[in-house]
Structures are given as C-alpha cells and as structure tokens.
Amino acid sequence: MSSSSPSRRRFLAAAAAGLAAGALAAGPARALxxxxxxxxxxxxxxxxxxxxxxxxxxxxxxxxxxxxxxxxxxxxxxxxxxxxxxxxxxxAPQYGGYCAWAVSQGYTASTDPAAWRIEDGKLYLNYSKSVQSRWAEDIPGNITKADANWPGLKGGN
Incomplete structure (x- = not known):
C-alpha cells in the first residue's frame, strides 16, 4: 500500500480519530x-x-x-x-501522609500506620516497615530530597 493510496489515507484518518477519541475519553490527569x-x-x-x-x-x-x-x-x-x-x-504527617521514602524518590505511595517515625518533631509515615528501614539509612538526606520533591508532587507536576 503506497503512502498516497486511498485505503492508506482512510487507515491513517481512522487511526488518528481513534487516538483523539481515546485522549478525550481519558480526560485530564487526576490531581493528587x-x-x-x-x-x-x-x-x-x-x-x-x-x-x-x-x-x-x-x-x-x-x-x-x-x-x-x-x-x-x-x-x-x-x-x-x-x-x-x-x-x-x-x-499531621509530612507529605500529606504519603510515604516519606517514596516522596524522597520522586513519587507517592500509600502508607502503613505502623511504619512511622517522629524526627525533629515531625511525623513521617512509610509504605511498610521494610521501606521504612531503607528510609532510615539516611533520614536527613531523604528528608531533604522529599522536601524538594513534595511541592512538585503535591502540585501534580
């Protein structure tokens, strides 16, 4: 099928219409x-x-x-x-109660209320106790990274 054949043009038009319909159906990204x-x-x-x-x-x-x-x-x-x-x-827990480790890595995740720590008078929650142990390897560094990431994540950027 050549790029200028009628069947090729119909195929491309149908594909473009399908993509456009899919994009409209998906709607805007859900805000955090x-x-x-x-x-x-x-x-x-x-x-x-x-x-x-x-x-x-x-x-x-x-x-x-x-x-x-x-x-x-x-x-x-x-x-x-x-x-x-x-x-x-x-x-209130930091980062809206999302996992402190995940926020330090640039994304959000749910939390387990049993995976917690108070650091410098602030409550931090983590996805799980095993994730919390990773976060605890460098709490000051992870807090610094999470503090930098949170505004963009919270704003949906």
Missing part, C-alpha cells in the same frame, strides 16, 4: 489528593496526635473526627481532636 486517604479517611483512621503523646499508633474513634486538608481525621479522644484542630500542621 492533598492528604493520602482511604475513602476520605486519613491515616486509615489512626490518631495522628497519639504518635506524639502515646508513642505508638492508636486507632481513632468515629465520634472524634475532624476534617482537615481534604480528609477526615479520627482521634482516640476529644482532647487529641482538639489538640489537632488547634495545630494540625504540628501533628
């Missing part, structure tokens, strides 16, 4: 949620304040909820909810 959440629930329902006060992950209760940064946050007590509401940036 400001807070990693599952069904609108941050940290899978764990209390972010408890990491600081109890030194461990504690599941929050539905009756102690506060909305912040596009997600519902649960707390183990009304006191923890009030502490968070007064200073959410103090207690």
């Amino acid at each position: 949620d400001p807070t990693f959440n599952s069904g609108g629930l941050a940290i899978q329902g764990y209390d972010p304040v408890a990491y600081f006060t109890d030194g461990k992950p504690v599941r929050g209760k539905p009756e102690f909820t506060h909305d912040f940064a596009g997600a519902a946050w649960r707390f183990a007590s009304a006191a923890n909810r009030e502490a968070f509401a007064a200073e959410p940036e103090r207690y």
Whole structure:
C-alpha cells in the first residue's frame, strides 16, 4: 500500500480519530489528593496526635473526627481532636501522609500506620516497615530530597 493510496489515507484518518477519541475519553490527569486517604479517611483512621503523646499508633474513634486538608481525621479522644484542630500542621504527617521514602524518590505511595517515625518533631509515615528501614539509612538526606520533591508532587507536576 503506497503512502498516497486511498485505503492508506482512510487507515491513517481512522487511526488518528481513534487516538483523539481515546485522549478525550481519558480526560485530564487526576490531581493528587492533598492528604493520602482511604475513602476520605486519613491515616486509615489512626490518631495522628497519639504518635506524639502515646508513642505508638492508636486507632481513632468515629465520634472524634475532624476534617482537615481534604480528609477526615479520627482521634482516640476529644482532647487529641482538639489538640489537632488547634495545630494540625504540628501533628499531621509530612507529605500529606504519603510515604516519606517514596516522596524522597520522586513519587507517592500509600502508607502503613505502623511504619512511622517522629524526627525533629515531625511525623513521617512509610509504605511498610521494610521501606521504612531503607528510609532510615539516611533520614536527613531523604528528608531533604522529599522536601524538594513534595511541592512538585503535591502540585501534580
């Protein structure tokens, strides 16, 4: 089939129309949620304040909820909810609760509430405990890289 034959032109026109239709159907890229959440629930329902006060992950209760940064946050007590509401940036995990290691590598990933660490007064979560051990090999370097990457990831760039 020559490049100028009618059947070749029809094939190319059909292919171009199919590509255009596919692009329209795909729509724009989905923006990154400001807070990693599952069904609108941050940290899978764990209390972010408890990491600081109890030194461990504690599941929050539905009756102690506060909305912040596009997600519902649960707390183990009304006191923890009030502490968070007064200073959410103090207690919310860094990078919107996405995996700190992944953000340091330039992408986002979910987190396991049991894979956590407080470093310099900030809460960091990781995808898993094995990923957390990789992140812990160079915490200051990984935080520096993640801090540099986060604005672009958060903005959808």
